[in-house]
Amino acid sequence: MYEPKIIGFLCNWCSYRGADTAGMARLKYATNVKVVRVPCSGRISPELVLRTFREGADGVMVLGCHIGDCHYGTGNHRTAKRMPILKKLLEYNGIDPERLYINWVSAAEGEKFATVIDEFTDKIRAMTPFEEVMK
């Protein structure tokens, strides 16, 4: 068993605030996810995700506002379209698409934030470390 390294890209308005909510509620969740704040999940370019894998991340989380709640109106619509395509691209390149995780977490959903972090960490932990896969 190893401790996976996971980078989470969180949108500033919903998911990042959701992480705050989880913290303020003193919820316990896995410490394997390091957060990078972006203004909107639509800002996350596919290259950024690929670069993160190249740096040796075992998993990448993309969390945004629920559809319809985007601070910018339709930014997360782009994420919703972009990420499934990126998953296919990962698969094509021999990276398990399950290593990329997309979900919507609102600012009020601290509990959901903690849950998705735990679930994703457990899932990645059960996989072979990414470094070994890429050897």
Next chain:
Amino acid sequence: MAQFDKTFPTLDCSACILTPKMFNVGNHKNVTMLTWSEVEKVDGYIGNFTVTIRKKARFVNEELCTGCGVCQEKCPKKVIDDVFEAGIGYRKAVYTPFPQAVPKYPVIDKENCTFFLKGTCKACQKFCPRDSIDFDQQDEIITVKVGNIILSTGWDLFDARQIPQYGYGSLPNVFTSLEFERMTNAAGPTSGKVYLRDGVTVPKSVAIIHCVGSRDRNYNNYCSAICCMQSLKFAHLVGEKTGAEVFECYIDMRTPAKAYDEFYQRIMKEGVHFIRGKVAEITDAARTPEEEGKTIVQVEDTLIGKQRRIPVDMVILSAGLEPRHDAKQVAIKFGISCSIDGWFIEKHPKLDPVATMTDGVFVAGACQGPKDIPASVAQGAAAAARVLSIIGQGEIEIEAATSVVNEETCVGCKECISTCPYTAIEFLEDTKKAHVIEALCKGCGTCVGACLSKSISLKHFTDEQLVAEMIGAMRTMTLFEAQGQEVA
């Protein structure tokens, strides 16, 4: 509002509230009113809009016309007024919607005017004391420069013909709410008297049907917000004007605002019968001798758990509110968005209910969602205040973290333009490059994610910055791992 006679819950005269306001607007030195005009195009951004407007030919010279109304008197052509009179009254081919309309200049209805159809008549021109009728007038395109825009395009009435089992259009004595409003209006086609479709018989019993086309998954899911109160008002007016027995068929009674529920209590005391249940059918097929010649309302009374057939003389369908039929095109024109139903979307439902995602464009009234008169007025005043505060400041604050295009690498593929939720990216035709209008950009970075040539970057969230942050996070985790500590 000009079409109504009374407003709920105070039952005060609608025209008395509205017409002095209209007059004030019409005479205000800072207000230029363009009626009979349509916006063709909107360019620019907050503080700097250029609006192209088609001023349609009204065939009346506004500079000469005094609004004396002689042309309307003399015009020989009578036309059914589908708009203002809801199809139950007439107007002339040269007309103003109603006598107190602002501005006072009439318009000639080209589709019905005898001169435009047959080439003769010109009665209006002959009798006009100021010689202001101009049959050669053409549409005029004008452009105005404005800083802010308020949209208050209102609503359309749900077309009750869409529900065939309610018999509107096929049964003579089924009326829509707007038809009834016109009928009760003292200035309306029946001078405020309530008659059946034959124009002479006073009804002895009236059924009012709530939620026609609202709260119905077959038509509109939403609640139209005003119909319950409007129906209660109808019940009162029918009782007052005819003494008829009134049946209200409702799903839920929604009377949420100040003095609304008191009004409901009052109408209950007036002896109106309230039946909780959605009407299944309105028919003229009688089953018993007493149903003969009546309009029968078939409804399940859910409070007593029984099917009822109520024979009445008149049925009023309290039809719901719908977005304007062209709301989606208008939204595109002004760079704002519509909900699935077609209501304009405000910037934030709680914190910013009058602004839109496009700076400088505000919404007010029922174009944003079904609402009653007080709510529309409040929103209108709020929108005006927001605009005034922007004008008063003289400057606007823009987002610090905006996107910038690297013109050297931009290939002009226009991919970013379609992704921008704020229409903040324009295509420069001369250089064939994308360009971010900083006044409009809100810094979401969606364009950065979409740019295929990596030519757009978002200030404070550049690729370098995010990658550095990510690498830093990775290193911390690796470091802790090497030290055998928990990754935290």
